[in-house]
Amino acid sequence: MKILVLGAAAGGGFPQWNCSCPNCRMAWEGDPRARPLTQSSIAVSVDGTRWALLNASPDLRQQIARLPALQPQTIGGRHSPIATVILTNGDVDHITGLLSMREMQAFTIHCSDRVKLALDKNAVFNVLNAQLVTRRSLPLNDTTDVLDADGASLGFTVTSFVVPGKIALWLEDLTKADFGSIEGDTVGLKITETSTGKSFFYIPGCAALPAEVAARLEGADLVFFDGTTWTDDEMINTGVGAKTASRMGHMWMSGPDGSMAAFDPLGIKRKIFIHINNTNPVLIADSSQRKDAWARGWEISYDGMEVIL
């Protein structure tokens, strides 16, 4: 399997359009230690010609422009190597890219029933012609063959499983407990190559690591995991927000209650942070936090990163 990181940043990207926090200031000023990043999404292919996007970020057009593998491969007419989009939730930074996938292109969308309902209710997504773009249901805790628009397998399966999280910001209901979130509003994905059984996990949003999720990940070859913040109160401390990481539905990396500590006993061969918020000090190339993460066996993903499994 080949994996391409289209974007490594959390919602809003890095730098964020209206942010002047210390990290963003460095990026706006072109400091080479603060490399700009687009919003999180990865692409996976088994056959090297048909690709699945895991989430479709608002920056998708820009991401395709940088990655020849995702550009039309024909001479003349319409073509795209992108055969399907698999969604982990309904966040705008995960679904907005669908609005850039118009122009009479056949592909499939795999998502939970809750996300499907959200797409169905928002007519703006009708810009994707329903005769060409099929919305397939991804049952929770079940394994599904990933299919292209012709119903042919891409050569791998997806298993979607519940992770602690929060409903998408734009779907929050402040009158309800937990903002109206229910189980399955955020899922993790396990991608398994059919011919070899090799697999990896993609979990860009995850608020905690309960025993049942940890058990799934134990001994895995490769995990892309939620790297939103370094500390829980980072957005408050950098003066750009009032919300903690927990309030936004994300684990933080550092300390005894952070994701790095939670992963330590799991024996995972390759651990890569993705969905990294603009405020996170690991974004800065020479930061002590980035060195700490490396020392703990974590890689920090970046736009254009390639992983072979």
Place this chain on the structure above:
Amino acid sequence: MKILVLGAAAGGGFPQWNCSCPNCRMAWEGDPRARPLTQSSIAVSVDGTRWALLNASPDLRQQIARLPALQPQTIGGRHSPIATVILTNGDVDHITGLLSMREMQAFTIHCSDRVKLALDKNAVFNVLNAQLVTRRSLPLNDTTDVLDADGASLGFTVTSFVVPGKIALWLEDLTKADFGSIEGDTVGLKITETSTGKSFFYIPGCAALPAEVAARLEGADLVFFDGTTWTDDEMINTGVGAKTASRMGHMWMSGPDGSMAAFDPLGIKRKIFIHINNTNPVLIADSSQRKDAWARGWEISYDGMEVIL
């Protein structure tokens, strides 16, 4: 008034994500004659510190990254020079950028009641906090002071007027005449500097030039006009679509029924094509069509173009 062209291309940009037409092929291959373009939008400022976007394209994040005037001007915290967004219709290439304007930023949206209704009905736009982002109604054929989030004038007015057009693709109702389009689904904008009375027009979509629209434009200092295609059947001839320009709600440039001929008698001082489709031969730097357009007194806009009025 200062005007910045954020993007010059029609919906989908140039090259388009799934297009291999001769123009896009050149752009994918990096031919310097085929300069890539983001999707159409311009920014206007009178005071040089607060800017109005005319439409918010899906490429807005990328466009801000290229234009320092639109980046945060403070050290620390949140800030954006973008004070308002004025919409000409509900096309995804004109409204999707709103989804990138999150993160607790106050600004205003000026749009027609029809577009406002479409935004209101699509909950995904609730990602813009209603307590910070006010949706203001732009009455047809009327002149309105353009206001920022504090209710302060940006120093210019906007007059929105009906132009022949078509309802946004995703709002089309195939059971109705004209796909359910009604008057005002597409508008042209006249921007007038309050202190000097200087004005220009922004008309990125326009299906024909009836006498009443022509009369408004007569003798204008500056008009940005719909440059979608060179010929009516261009998408068909380039093998990438079945729709004519007319079907998509756009005039074409060339020939006795084209926009250049229609504009000839109007005595407009500066004429600039914008919203240029990927198939249009004027996108190619050394094309005979671009030379023809120049010879007829038209400029072809490009990303980053600056105009002072």
